[in-house]
Amino acid sequence: MEITEDYKIQYAHITDVGCVRELNEDTLYCDDRLWLVADGMGGHACGEVASQLAAETISNEFSKSGQLPKAIEAAHQKIVEAAESGNGQFGMGTTVVALTSNNVNYQVSWVGDSRAYLWDKNKQQLTQLSEDHSLMVRLLKSGLISAEDAKNHPQRHMITQCLGSVEIENVLVDNYFGSWQAGQQILLCSDGLSDDVSEAAMVDILQLEISSQEKLAKLTDIAKNLGGRDNISIVLVDSPVQKVPSFWQKLKAVFVKSTN
Template structure:
């Protein structure tokens, strides 16, 4: 297992393991706490393929964020960089990668992703998936064809709707979510090797043990390997800083009320501008 513990104002842990079934590791992670940046990429395309694609994407994203670019564009550019590398013989044709990226600025986080690498938010009591898989199975769930509870057991769970480097896509659609990173919260990034072996409830159980970030990452990976290790497993865990704002019921109420008022004002403005008929 490869791992690295970085302690700063934003404490974090990270690690990756080849698992049991695979002969090599196509996953890749980057931990750049000085930039407030973490990346997990899950490569595909076989030996000398997936690992090349995941490294190209991870390195380009770090480089561009370091240069001051906003989060989404470097992820989009990584798609074209992988295609270009394959054309130039740097890695085989058909290589690609899924990716999830966490960027923290001040007391806010942004998460961007393509594919089925995931980000979860742990608030000390419950676990919530921030990302939505770009997968065929998730599409079936969204369409009401299968229940969400059976998604991780579906025979087509490895079918991805889009990935960086896919020659079927001229461009990729990068999804993003953002919010305040509150005191006591943690964000977990992972490749699908983790959620293939552990349910969300089991992941939450390890986070509830309140061990330090690297110990938690190591436990999650070790248990995933013990449970079958069918795929490469990569996990990153980042905790909010000690100076992060506290979340309060009153504060949440004010934020929700303000959003509703803004919506009402916008609707009223539109109504009076057009008239009732």
């Protein structure tokens, strides 16, 4: 496998207000090195301000330091300060999941319950990389609740931390480190997708031989058909790793070229 010097990482993104909310409080950020989904919370308390501040601060701080967790921590402080100064309102907050890629290596960092999944086309396998910062995860880990009960628990949407929470002095940023393989994609999403669309349904769409943008449109449509109770935001990033042609593939290419 190799990465060609002129290869640019390909990605697609989409955001939709859904079927219930009047305002889209999600914010996306995408460039050649950083991709993120910020899911603002607060409604009238300016969740959209919190998510926009998170995206702006993380992208700016990351461009300076190259340290994603540090950039996310800075965003938390920025949102708290903004609320205190009247830019937005007290109680606004946001979750965030972000991806950065450097050559064959990548890092996923997150706070809250926005998620990152790894889709491996060759293995036809979808793996959740992030772990929700939520009450349900804590209860499941402690054995106090079953996975089946968690699906309909009245507090299933309660998260244990977010950017902008005045109850937390410093957020705990979790990280996942990996190496790209050919045929892989990383999907970042707000819980407007993951709450309503099962992993099996995601696989059904991701395995289709259509463009990434078309896949995201179909995933969004599924979430909306299931109620679209929240804003839906998704980013899908391709692996930069390309398969190296075998000796026989190269020989065949030369032969075909010479006969044309």
